[in-house]
Amino acid sequence: MTTIPNERLRTPLAVTLSVWKALFLRETVTRLSSGRGAxxxxxxxxxxxxxxxxxxxxxxxxxxxSGIDVLAWLIVGLTFISVFKRTSSQxxxxxxxxxxxxxxxxxxxxxTLLTRAxxxxxxxxxxxxxxxxxxxxxxxVDLIPDDLGIMLIAFFGLWLMGLGYGLICSVATELIPELGxxxxxxxxxxxxxxxxxxxxxxxxxxxxxxxxxxxxxxxxEIARLGVSPxxxxxxxxxxxYLFQCALVSIFFGLALQIRxxxxxxxx
Amino acid sequence: MIILENISxxxxxxxxxxxxxxEDVSFTIPRNVSVGIVGGNGAGxxxxxxxIGGIDQPSRGRIERHCRMSWPIxxxxxxxxxxxxxxxxxxxRVHGHxxxxxxxxxxIQDFAEIGSLFDEPVKTYSPGMxxxxxxxxxxxxxxxxxxxxEATSAGDASFRxxxxxxxxxxxxxxxxxxxxxxxxxxxxxxxxxxxxxxxxAVWFDDLDDALSAYKDSIKK
Numbered sequence: 001m002t003t004i005p006n007e008r009l010r011t012p013l014a015v016t017l018s019v020w021k022a023l024f025l026r027e028t029v030t031r032l033s034s035g036r037g038a039x040x041x042x043x044x045x046x047x048x049x050x051x052x053x054x055x056x057x058x059x060x061x062x063x064x065x066s067g068i069d070v071l072a073w074l075i076v077g078l079t080f081i082s083v084f085k086r087t088s089s090q091x092x093x094x095x096x097x098x099x100x101x102x103x104x105x106x107x108x109x110x111x112t113l114l115t116r117a118x119x120x121x122x123x124x125x126x127x128x129x130x131x132x133x134x135x136x137x138x139x140x141v142d143l144i145p146d147d148l149g150i151m152l153i154a155f156f157g158l159w160l161m162g163l164g165y166g167l168i169c170s171v172a173t174e175l176i177p178e179l180g181x182x183x184x185x186x187x188x189x190x191x192x193x194x195x196x197x198x199x200x201x202x203x204x205x206x207x208x209x210x211x212x213x214x215x216x217x218x219x220x221e222i223a224r225l226g227v228s229p230x231x232x233x234x235x236x237x238x239x240x241y242l243f244q245c246a247l248v249s250i251f252f253g254l255a256l257q258i259r260x261x262x263x264x265x266x267x
Numbered sequence: 268m269i270i271l272e273n274i275s276x277x278x279x280x281x282x283x284x285x286x287x288x289x290e291d292v293s294f295t296i297p298r299n300v301s302v303g304i305v306g307g308n309g310a311g312x313x314x315x316x317x318x319i320g321g322i323d324q325p326s327r328g329r330i331e332r333h334c335r336m337s338w339p340i341x342x343x344x345x346x347x348x349x350x351x352x353x354x355x356x357x358x359x360r361v362h363g364h365x366x367x368x369x370x371x372x373x374x375i376q377d378f379a380e381i382g383s384l385f386d387e388p389v390k391t392y393s394p395g396m397x398x399x400x401x402x403x404x405x406x407x408x409x410x411x412x413x414x415x416x417e418a419t420s421a422g423d424a425s426f427r428x429x430x431x432x433x434x435x436x437x438x439x440x441x442x443x444x445x446x447x448x449x450x451x452x453x454x455x456x457x458x459x460x461x462x463x464x465x466x467x468a469v470w471f472d473d474l475d476d477a478l479s480a481y482k483d484s485i486k487k
Contacts, residue, residue, distance in 0.1 A: 014363060018363045018365070021365075030346065030349065034348065100344045103338055103339070104344065104361055105322045105338065107361065265322075266279075
């Protein structure tokens with residue numbers, strides 16, 4: 001037999017791109033068709049969350065938070081934090097859920113993480129648009145963006161942060177399964193101090209300074225500022241800090257993926 | 268052509284690094300030579316196949332592959348909650364055959380003889396059905412080297428015959444790297460042999476020599 005022409009072997013880039021496309025479509029199918037409630041719950045979870053928090057706020061008679069309507073404050077906070085929460089938690093389980101696919105050498109663990117992150121970002125954006133439009137038309141909440149650009153930047157920053165945190169957590173739980181429980185517990189303080197459910201404005205210094213170490217705070221505050229220019233952003237909010245944290249954690253997460261790639265595969 | 272240079276492999280266990288499964292294995296599989304891997308249980312046949320197939324990395328050493336190579340067929344790597352069709356489609360995309368997916372799917376459905384089950388989740392398949400599907404999928408792509416971990420033992424007698432015929436048809440266009448316990452299957456498809464024993468690998472140009480070396484090792 002004559003020699004096989006070289007162009008039949010695909011370039012690494014071509015292989016990776018086709019793997020990403022295949023994984024993305026597959027993840028979409030499994031994500032949206034697992035169980036009957038998968039699609040309903042996608043929207044139902046944030047809405048229910050908003051409703052529960054709204055009831056609590058009504059009971060303690062808070063109508064306005066830092067210059068904007070409490071409902072607008074809650075919807076922006078809870079839907080925007082969910083891009084971080086969903087992306088990082090889906091990434092944490094991605095390697096185990098896709099282990100069978102590593103039987104095809106084209107598929108690397110990091111591919112499954114990146115495609116999942118894209119899917120979750122896309123879904124979270126969809127959820128934000130649907131709940132916001134729904135709230136504007138059905139409940140007459142003033143959620144029409146004043147500065148859409150800055151909201152999108154904040155969303156992007158929160159998504160990047162979820163990606164970075166998820167990349168790190170996925171390696172950590174793969175190598176030391178017990179860490180998974182600790183990461184789960186860590187989620188609670190991160191969530192509470194992010195300012196998604198409780199306003200942080202009344203926290204006195206120096207404690208407010210501590211809370212501001214949580215990068216999510218900065219993203220959520222800026223997102224709310226995008227809805228209304230009259231929103232009083234917490235003093236010390238800095239969107240750059242969110243992006244710095246996100247990029248550092250993505251870099252660190254990818255480095256861990258490379259360092260432990262073999263260990264993850266042969267587990 | 269596949270070149271292995273000083274390949275060693277050990278796995279991490281709960282008690283630290285395990286014993287060497289493969290030690291300093293070097294050989295070259297020339298183009299268009301089908302090889303059978305023989306050795307007792309736990310000799311490292313599957314590990315070697317996984318390393319050749321690129322789904323496991325050696326602890327030490329280097330491997331070069333100058334060909335389009337299949338995944339180890341017969342070991343079913345499927346998402347159980349997706350249908351056979353969805354799994355097959357995924358693999359078409361991974362292997363870069365975006366343009367003619369329908370033709371390939373038709374071929375797979377026909378070859379695997381699973382009919383309407385093709386649109387049911389893979390978890391509802393019997394083991395035989397599953398391996399027939401796996402086998403059909405792997406034949407839907409043109410590989411230069413097929414890696415097989417007892418793939419021809421899949422399914423019932425009539426399917427085995429069909430699988431054997433399909434394999435024979437490919438000889439000349441493609442070669443095979445295969446691990447099997449049945450001497451018959453090895454003799455049917457392979458010309459050369461690798462004998463694995465205590466982590467070492469010995470290459471034999473003639474499969475019969477590898478088989479007799481294996482038999483000699485059992486007698487001792």
